[in-house]
Amino acid sequence: MDPKINFYLVLVHYPVYNKRGKVVASSITNLDIHDLSRLVRTYNGKGLIMVTPLKSQQAMIERITSHWKSGFGAIYNPNRDEALKLVSVVPYLEDCIAFIEQKEGKAPVLVATSARELQGRKISYRELGKRILEGNRPYAIILGTGWGLADEVIEKCHYILDPIKGLGNYNHLSVRCAAAIIVDRLLSWRERDEG
Amino acid sequence: MDPKINFYLVLVHYPVYNKRGKVVASSITNLDIHDLSRLVRTYNGKGLIMVTPLKSQQAMIERITSHWKSGFGAIYNPNRDEALKLVSVVPYLEDCIAFIEQKEGKAPVLVATSARELQGRKISYRELGKRILEGNRPYAIILGTGWGLADEVIEKCHYILDPIKGLGNYNHLSVRCAAAIIVDRLLSWRERDEG
Numbered sequence: 017m018d019p020k021i022n023f024y025l026v027l028v029h030y031p032v033y034n035k036r037g038k039v040v041a042s043s044i045t046n047l048d049i050h051d052l053s054r055l056v057r058t059y060n061g062k063g064l065i066m067v068t069p070l071k072s073q074q075a076m077i078e079r080i081t082s083h084w085k086s087g088f089g090a091i092y093n094p095n096r097d098e099a100l101k102l103v104s105v106v107p108y109l110e111d112c113i114a115f116i117e118q119k120e121g122k123a124p125v126l127v128a129t130s131a132r133e134l135q136g137r138k139i140s141y142r143e144l145g146k147r148i149l150e151g152n153r154p155y156a157i158i159l160g161t162g163w164g165l166a167d168e169v170i171e172k173c174h175y176i177l178d179p180i181k182g183l184g185n186y187n188h189l190s191v192r193c194a195a196a197i198i199v200d201r202l203l204s205w206r207e208r209d210e211g
Numbered sequence: 212m213d214p215k216i217n218f219y220l221v222l223v224h225y226p227v228y229n230k231r232g233k234v235v236a237s238s239i240t241n242l243d244i245h246d247l248s249r250l251v252r253t254y255n256g257k258g259l260i261m262v263t264p265l266k267s268q269q270a271m272i273e274r275i276t277s278h279w280k281s282g283f284g285a286i287y288n289p290n291r292d293e294a295l296k297l298v299s300v301v302p303y304l305e306d307c308i309a310f311i312e313q314k315e316g317k318a319p320v321l322v323a324t325s326a327r328e329l330q331g332r333k334i335s336y337r338e339l340g341k342r343i344l345e346g347n348r349p350y351a352i353i354l355g356t357g358w359g360l361a362d363e364v365i366e367k368c369h370y371i372l373d374p375i376k377g378l379g380n381y382n383h384l385s386v387r388c389a390a391a392i393i394v395d396r397l398l399s400w401r402e403r404d405e406g
Contacts, residue, residue, distance in 0.1 A: 021378060047242050051385040054371045058377035058384050081225075093230075095383045171279060182253035183398055188290045189253055189391070190246040196388035203378055 023061045023148050023155045024124065025052055025195060028110055029068040031166035038102065049080055051192045053099035059203050061102070062154070065115065069107040077105045108170060109158075118153050124156040128132045128173035129198055130164055131187050136176040144175065145202035148177040157193055157198065216398065218256045218343050218350045220247055221307055224263040224367065226361035239268045239359040244275055246387045248294035253397050256297070257349065260310065264302040272300045276402055304353075304364060310350050319351040320375035320384060323391055325359055326382050330369040340368065340397035352397075 027048060030041035044066065046155045054191045066077055081100045116124040127144065128134070148155045157163065158173065170176065180189060180197050191199070221244060225236035239261070248259045261272055266295065276295045300388065301307045311382040322339065323329065343350045365371065375384060377390050384392070 022327060047240075047385070047387075051388050054381075054383050054385060055388050057381045058375075058379065060377065060379035060381075075321075084216035089325075093380070099383070180395070182255065184251045184253065186249075186255075186290075186293065188294070190242070190249060190250050190387070191248050192242075192385070192387045193246050193391035196384070196391040200375070200392040200395065 020062055021032060021060045022112040022151050022153070023157060024063045024065055024116055025056050025061065025199070026065045026067060026109075026158045027052060028107075028109065028158060028160050028169060029066070029073065029162075030070075030163055031168060032160045032162040033164050033166060034162055035155050037163070039166050041068060041070055041073075044068065045161070046080060046194060048161075049077060049100070049103060050096070052195055053103050055063065055196055056102050057099040059199050059201075062119070063102045063104055065108060065112050065156075066103065066105045067107070067112055067165065068105065074105050074107075077103065109172065112156065116156060124154040125175070127155060127157050127175045127177060127209055128165060128170045129157065129159050129194070130170070131179050131194070132164065132190070133179060134170060134176050137168065137174065139175040139177065141198075141201040142205050145179065145205055148202060149151070153210050155193050157202075159195055161191055167207040173204065188198055216255045216343060216353060217256055217315065217346050217348070218309055218352060219260055220251050220259045220394070221262060221351050221353045222247060223304065223353060223355050223360055224261070224268065224302075224384070225265075226363060227355045228358040228361060230358055232358070233268045234263055235357065236263060236268075236360050239263065239271055240355045240356070241275060243356075243387060244298060245291070247390055248298050250391055250394055251297050252294040254394050256394075257314070258297045258299055260307050260351075261298065262298065262302070262304060262307055262391075267325060269296070269300045269302075270347060272298065283390050284375065295297060303380065304367065307351065311351060315349040317330065317348050319349040320370065321349060321368040322352050322354065322370045323360060323365045324354050324372050324385070324389070325365070326389070329365060331365065332369065334370040334372065336393075336396040337400050339372065341344050343397060353391065354386055357384055376401055
């Protein structure tokens with residue numbers, strides 16, 4: 017087993033904005049759990065933390081992960097098991113911070129991501145990636161669902177990453193695609209430098 | 212409107228392998244259409260081409276795209292419209308080649324992607340990205356669903372891209388996440404070079 021990289025992906029379902037700019041709890045998307053846990057596993061991260069205070073949504077996540085972790089699914093497709101055992105559920109961001117701190121013995125550095133240009137303490141992908149790979153502290157890469165993280169989450173973060181802009185004026189990646197690009201930009205720059 | 216980048220994403224549902232290594236037609240996944248069309252739009256590509264010979268699956272794609280292109284969805288969420296109008300459906304890879312040739316006046320350069328290490332004419336992400344940005348010919352970036360592109364597809368391709376490896380021994384990204392990383396690696400290296 018390769019040594020793990022000390023980062024967590026955090027997918028926030030509350031508090032996030034809806035289309036009208038109101039703070040809501042968004043619904044869980046089944047494929048987010050599969051795609052993002054496999055992403056974390058591929059880049060050898062510590063975990064995927066789903067944040068939702070809704071009991072019914074928490075139960076849904078448990079159902080999905082336990083099917084693949086222990087049921088028929090674990091035998092049919094062990095690769096999913098390996099990814100899904102990295103998934104945890106917590107009600108609020110504070111619980112997420114406490115969860116990581118308990119596991120790692122240090123509070124995580126909180127990093128906000130957004131499709132919008134935000135004011136705050138910017139850090140480049142390369143610089144943040146270097147710090148994550150140094151491994152001195154756990155890093156929580158925080159992604160919003162719906163129309164993005166509420167300001168109250170962003171204000172709690174230590175750093176803000178630039179939006180993924182692509183090559184035009186359109187900036188509406190799915191959270192699955194955005195997360196994949198963000199993690200790859202953070203952690204594969206050594207490989208990229210070589211071509 | 213920025214000038215478009217001359218690439219197409221091609222998502223192949225037949226011929227692909229299933230879990231047991233048999234050639235099959237895989238099912239369409241709703242979110243692939245949404246995620247990959249938004250990815251193509253974000254990187255200013257020419258189109259997303261879904262390859263499936265199954266009539267019922269073709270009809271399903273038409274239903275999903277027309278809901279957002281012309282129905283209630285187009286008014287509710289115009290961003291989806293802008294992405295989904297890039298989606299086309301063809302029965303076979305040959306039709307995909309003909310479709311691009313007709314649109315662009317030149318046959319596309321076919322580029323295979325795979326989670327497995329393949330034998331063939333390798334090209335680096337950076338070199339391929341440079342050629343795509345030169346804009347002299349259309350490029351088709353071909354992705355498999357299920358357990359990957361059948362050999363008969365790969366043999367028709369002019370180039371093969373290395374698998375996305377991440378940072379460990381686990382190599383099972385979803386096609387949505389893999390496609391996002393591939394397109395970003397191809398087309399955002401100038402931005403990356405600057406940090």
